[in-house]
Amino acid sequence: MENIKNKKWYDNVLWICIISYAILITSEIIGGLLTSILVKGLFTSGLFKGNVYFYTFILYILSIYIWFGVLFVLFIFKNNNYIIEKITTKTKGNNIAYLFLGLFIGFVLNGFCALIAMINGDFILQFSQFEVFPAIGLLFAVFVQSSAEELLCRGFMYQRLMKSTNCPAFVIIFNSLFFAALHLFNNGMSILPFYCIFIFGVLASMLIYYFDSLWMVMGLHAMWNFTQSILFGLPNSGTNVPYSIFKIGSSVKGSFAYNPIFGLEGTILSSVLMTICCVLLYIWKSKKNKEETVLN
Numbered sequence: 001m002e003n004i005k006n007k008k009w010y011d012n013v014l015w016i017c018i019i020s021y022a023i024l025i026t027s028e029i030i031g032g033l034l035t036s037i038l039v040k041g042l043f044t045s046g047l048f049k050g051n052v053y054f055y056t057f058i059l060y061i062l063s064i065y066i067w068f069g070v071l072f073v074l075f076i077f078k079n080n081n082y083i084i085e086k087i088t089t090k091t092k093g094n095n096i097a098y099l100f101l102g103l104f105i106g107f108v109l110n111g112f113c114a115l116i117a118m119i120n121g122d123f124i125l126q127f128s129q130f131e132v133f134p135a136i137g138l139l140f141a142v143f144v145q146s147s148a149e150e151l152l153c154r155g156f157m158y159q160r161l162m163k164s165t166n167c168p169a170f171v172i173i174f175n176s177l178f179f180a181a182l183h184l185f186n187n188g189m190s191i192l193p194f195y196c197i198f199i200f201g202v203l204a205s206m207l208i209y210y211f212d213s214l215w216m217v218m219g220l221h222a223m224w225n226f227t228q229s230i231l232f233g234l235p236n237s238g239t240n241v242p243y244s245i246f247k248i249g250s251s252v253k254g255s256f257a258y259n260p261i262f263g264l265e266g267t268i269l270s271s272v273l274m275t276i277c278c279v280l281l282y283i284w285k286s287k288k289n290k291e292e293t294v295l296n
Contacts, residue, residue, distance in 0.1 A: 011160070020178065028065065060142050061145070099218070102207075102213075106223030106227065113257065120257050122258035126248075128247045147222060154214060157178060175205060
């Protein structure tokens with residue numbers, strides 16, 4: 001009751017949704033305008049003409065403007081200041097160990113899906129190129145892009161909704177639907193890819209809830225995207241990038257494990273895998289909480 005009485009007009013769920021979307025759109029518009037001049041100059045000068053690495057890097061790094069947009073709102077508007085510690089080391093779960101755990105989980109989950117798809121004969125991978133520093137650069141760029149989405153959805157929106165409703169189940173479902181809705185106009189979007197992105201959002205939100213670690217989720221999201229698009233050269237949520245370490249062969253087929261347009265995400269396999277992860281995480285944490293209650 002105390003939480004409800006102390007609610008302000010800006011704690012309204014609809015308002016939080018509008019503000020979250022406004023941050024995204026405003027950041028993309030301003031960032032696009034500022035960057036287009038620079039990029040156009042670089043390409044017309046011939047310096048980066050035909051450079052697929054630079055194009056891929058720019059495609060991902062542009063999401064840094066979402067970081068700027070969210071941080072602006074957090075620091076300028078005092079009612080959002082409490083969220084700042086949720087993205088820094090002031091929150092116990094935000095540490096290097098959890099960050100690398102997230103990276104590891106992302107690699108294992110995506111790698112497993114890719115392995116099953118290859119065993120099923122959906123595609124074959126052919127080595128294209130590998131250079132250490134360019135690969136590190138793209139990992140950084142992909143991390144910026146993926147963490148920007150997490151900062152907005154599981155950082156800003158999640159924390160605002162938790163303060164507003166104090167209902168974890170609602171917050172997990174609602175912000176995951178919002179996250180999935182952001183991909184509605186992606187190439188190849190349909191019911192199954194939408195569910196897969198939604199359930200990924202649920203898994204990410206549950207990790208935030210149980211481990212209080214935005215860093216872990218950022219790592220998970222980044223490595224999932226990096227493994228799928230940069231390492232394997234597969235479509236990532238319907239988006240193809242020209243630069244990758246491996247390339248898929250000319251013979252490609254769709255199946256329960258691979259969607260030729262949407263990638264590994266728009267499949268029965270990845271949807272079931274993510275759902276199982278959510279269920280197992282819930283069972284594990286529920287059992288652990290009961291054991292701790294008995295001991296106390």
